[in-house]
Amino acid sequence: MYQLNEWIDIIRRFMDAGGDVLWAIAALTFVMWTLSIERVWYYKFGLSKDVDAAIKSWEARSERKSWSAHQIRQKLISEVSLKIDASLPMIQTMVALCPLLGLLGTVTGMIEVFNIMAVTGGGDAKSMAGGVSKATIPTMAGMVAALSGVFISTYIKGIAGRESELLEDHLTTDH
């Protein structure tokens, strides 16, 4: 319990030093990771059910050569790949937005620095340091969030492409 409180205190101090933008970055990162984990969860546990259903309905067909059979195969693939690709663009956009939010934090922090400069006349380096940390911490946080997002989104994208291809391979046509 004590350990937990200490951690909460550390996080709170970090958030205070970074300003409000840090909360936006945290929220964005949270949503991004939630979506990513949901995707990974789906690929691990939900996808096989959908693929099996598609394969089953395909194998149940009496013939798999005609024009209409081809169209139906394409429809089956499309239905599953829609599910596979869901929320992928959103994750990628969020990854791209993280550094942008970091930049926003930088600029608001700089405004604070200049504001303090305007009030104190620039003589007080100590009070300006607060604004500077508000400028730099979100930049760093945005970068870290984006980097982590780049890894996970690339991983997910890889799985999605592989699964789509595997599905197409499973639904074989009888030439």
Place this chain on the structure above:
Amino acid sequence: MKPNFFKAAVFAVSGTIASMAMPAMAADEASSLDELLKKVEAGYAADAREAKAREQRFIAARSEQQAMLAKAKQTLKNEENRSAQLEGTFEENEAAITEKQRALKERLGTLTELFGHLTSTAGDLRSNFQNSLISVQFPNREEFVTQLIDKMSGAEELPSIEEIERMWFEMQREMTESGKVVKFDTTVTTADGQKEDQTVVRVGTFNLVNADGEYLQYVPETGALQVLARQPSGPYMGWAEDLASASSGMTAFGVDPTGPTGGSYLAALIDSPTLSERWHQGGVVGYVITAVGVLAMLIAIWRLVVLSIEDMKVAKQLKSGQAMTNNSLGRVLKVHEENPSMDSETLELKLSEAILRETPRLERSLNLLKIIAAVAPLLGLLGTVTGMIITFQAITIFGAGDPKAMAGGISGALVTTVLGLIVAIPTVLLHTFVSGRAKKILHILDEQSTGIIAEHTEGKAG
């Protein structure tokens, strides 16, 4: 009218003078020379009589004068004697005073130094009391100290033990009170100039807030309390309100540590611009970015509503066997329903034609949204650069010596960057979200419509 009146007055005056002179002259005037001679003779006799009488009077007076002179001489002698006597007394007294003063000095001895310290301490205390917030709660302290100082600098009277003890008490009270948070009633000048009796809370010597959670300013010159015309923004007001309504225990509160020396932090907080003032600092570019952002929001919401409804209709269409004309998928499927006997190649051509017809309706304004997302940060950059130009112009005029003149322009320039980012970030998110919806429907149209038709024909055939 006026000159006439003046003339009349002149005539009236001259008339009066003439009437007075005339009878006198008539009485003295002799009718003949003989008569005149007689008159002269009679007059001479009268004059001689008068002269004799006067002479008689003077002789009588002379002896009297001599008596008076003798008396005056006597008085002078008396007074001279008295003067000499008083002078003697004066000298005696002077000697006595010198003697007494010497005795006083001797008896004061080390006390002189003590009273010197007392005077300087009282002087310090007076300036402390003048600026201290505690004076609001305990008025008249300053008067007492001023009286004490006057008394001690007068050198005629020595401060009494009661007074010295009271000074000690006041010093101690200042110290004790500076560590307390107390509530009391006093007169406060409100922001619109009215005088009101309010309950105020004093935090040591640092800050004063009233029951409405407003920060108060103490004006040492008049000893008056004023509600600050502009209050600090952010959590400070809520804290002040909490503090004012609290009766015991701990309350979070924003204390200005520079309070006793003038409250410069609070002033800085108040001087820092509010959110809307910041927004106005962005200038024309800032307004343009805001307008573009509002436009983007409206477009995004409109497309989101339209596409969500379309999505729902398409989902319904996917489940139903009949082609409905109220959604894009239904209209594409209708192509087959209207021409059931088409061969597959013609059907595919017709279908892609129908899909092409639907595409612009689904993708409407999405590109505009994308352009806004890209343009907003660029506009922000534009604002930054124009702001920097203004800053450098300020430097050419005022020189680089005044960081305040420069900092104002720079913070104004950065505001547009912030605005650009604030518009761009949600627009990018919304564009991804909305275009995701559109793409999903298009995906269904593109890749599944033919399959659905094939399923239908098979279902009918089988």
